[in-house]
Amino acid sequence: xSKSPRTIGRPLDTEAARARAKQISALTDPxxxxxxxxxxxxPAPQSSSPALADALVLPVTEVDRAMTDLTGVGLLATDLRGxxxxxxxAWVRFGRLLAAPVIGQAxxxxxxxxxxxxxxxxVILRIVDDLSYRFSSTFSRETVARYVTESxxxxxxRAHIVRFLPSLTAKFATDRLSAxxxxxxxxxxxxxxxxxxxxxxxxxxQMAAAILRQLAGDSVHVRTAGSAPAAAVHPVVVEALDEIxxxxxxxxxxxxxxxxVQAADYVITMGCGDACPIYPGRRYMDWVLEDPVDKSLAxxxxxxxxxxxxxxxxxxxxxxxxxxAIR
Amino acid sequence: MPSSARHDDADAAQPFVPLDRTAAELxxxxxxxxxxxxxxQLLSMIAGAESGEVTVGxxxxxxxxxxxxxxxxxxxxxxxxxxxxDQRGRQVWHSIAASRKSxxxxxxx
Numbered sequence: 372x373s374k375s376p377r378t379i380g381r382p383l384d385t386e387a388a389r390a391r392a393k394q395i396s397a398l399t400d401p402x403x404x405x406x407x408x409x410x411x412x413x414p415a416p417q418s419s420s421p422a423l424a425d426a427l428v429l430p431v432t433e434v435d436r437a438m439t440d441l442t443g444v445g446l447l448a449t450d451l452r453g454x455x456x457x458x459x460x461a462w463v464r465f466g467r468l469l470a471a472p473v474i475g476q477a478x479x480x481x482x483x484x485x486x487x488x489x490x491x492x493x494v495i496l497r498i499v500d501d502l503s504y505r506f507s508s509t510f511s512r513e514t515v516a517r518y519v520t521e522s523x524x525x526x527x528x529r530a531h532i533v534r535f536l537p538s539l540t541a542k543f544a545t546d547r548l549s550a551x552x553x554x555x556x557x558x559x560x561x562x563x564x565x566x567x568x569x570x571x572x573x574x575x576x577q578m579a580a581a582i583l584r585q586l587a588g589d590s591v592h593v594r595t596a597g598s599a600p601a602a603a604v605h606p607v608v609v610e611a612l613d614e615i616x617x618x619x620x621x622x623x624x625x626x627x628x629x630x631x632v633q634a635a636d637y638v639i640t641m642g643c644g645d646a647c648p649i650y651p652g653r654r655y656m657d658w659v660l661e662d663p664v665d666k667s668l669a670x671x672x673x674x675x676x677x678x679x680x681x682x683x684x685x686x687x688x689x690x691x692x693x694x695x696a697i698r
Numbered sequence: 699m700p701s702s703a704r705h706d707d708a709d710a711a712q713p714f715v716p717l718d719r720t721a722a723e724l725x726x727x728x729x730x731x732x733x734x735x736x737x738x739q740l741l742s743m744i745a746g747a748e749s750g751e752v753t754v755g756x757x758x759x760x761x762x763x764x765x766x767x768x769x770x771x772x773x774x775x776x777x778x779x780x781x782x783x784d785q786r787g788r789q790v791w792h793s794i795a796a797s798r799k800s801x802x803x804x805x806x807x
Contacts, residue, residue, distance in 0.1 A: 379756050380746015385804065388735035391805065395733040400723040408722065411716040463807050467800065468725060471715040556803025651714055
């Protein structure tokens with residue numbers, strides 16, 4: 372029998388496997404599991420141990436013990452207000468398990484725009500070639516072709532996006548395919564995925580995403596979308612960010628698509644109301660912010676600073692252990 | 699669950715129904731099957747396999763463990779329905795049960 376080397380996955384390194392096993396062990400205790408699930412489901416001001424004990428019909432001492440266990444393995448941490456919160460690890464690894472399945476999740480998404488009718492321009496086929504190469508270890512050419520043509524159709528149907536349509540298509544399709552790979556677990560990312568959604572994807576969500584990218588670098592993966600995307604990012608927003616040295620050059624408004632929401636661990640909505648579908652087991656937040664459209668630069672600066680403060684608070688929640696370096 | 703009715707940020711009403719006691723006990727039992735570093739390493743190798751399935755020999759060689767040790771760990775996960783076992787000829791192949799795949803992949807992140 373020939374022993375041809377088959378491609379199997381690289382094992383988790385021992386250290387990583389041990390850390391995960393410790394977290395999972397903590398959750399083999401049903402009380403710990405219920406406490407973590409209840410905190411995930413409860414807005415922070417009510418996540419005190421007496422309130423939790425009440426909700427779970429458990430003695431306070433049991434709940435306190437569970438909170439200590441969970442904090443010890445890095446699944447819970449206290450936020451700036453001293454409230455217990457799930458850590459990014461907890462959301463990323465266990466969020467979807469901690470939510471009871473909800474029956475009848477309705478979703479209405481930008482998807483499968485008809486593409487069979489007009490011929491696609493040759494450059495789109497070129498993009499299919501390029502991305503098939505790039506994603507060759509993850510997706511078949513057919514899958515890549517479907518996402519590229521659909522992304523093209525989604526952008527092209529907004530008649531005002533004419534300039535740079537091919538390169539925007541390539542970028543949008545790349546984003547979607549990498550989200551799909553994450554959502555389907557084809558690539559294992561240790562980093563939390565954050566999605567900002569607003570209406571036009573031209574102001575609020577772009578500012579928040581740009582600031583988070585600047586602060587978090589590779590330790591967080593950031594995406595944006597809009598429920599009714601505009602033609603371009605508002606110039607005043609680009610300018611206000613440039614003033615604080617945050618680049619926004621290559622971003623563009625894009626519609627909300629299924630796989631991008633599926634891939635997210637944290638979803639922050641800003642005024643898009645019910646347009647953003649809800650999947651159990653993600654951390655959802657709604658930031659009430661005005662739309663910067665038609666606002667002056669001075670007004671946008673104020674918004675920028677408010678968004679900046681919120682992003683910092685979000686980051687503190689996600690990475691509570693970020694300590695200043697001593698070097 | 700409309701998010702527009704809320705007034706402040708940070709703690710939007712979670713679209714989140716907490717686990718009840720029965721569901722928690724069931725999930726805790728499943729987690730017991732994976733609360734072990736070696737089994738997590740095995741899962742990561744199976745999850746990353748190009749064809750989605752691997753033989754005991756593949757796993758033993760890569761981890762540098764004996765086949766009986768690997769078989770012991772795999773059996774625990776097969777018994778719990780996390781893995782699917784398929785004997786073809788003299789080779790036994792293991793793959794991740796389709797219904798558990800996304801949950802397992804999250805644990806490995």
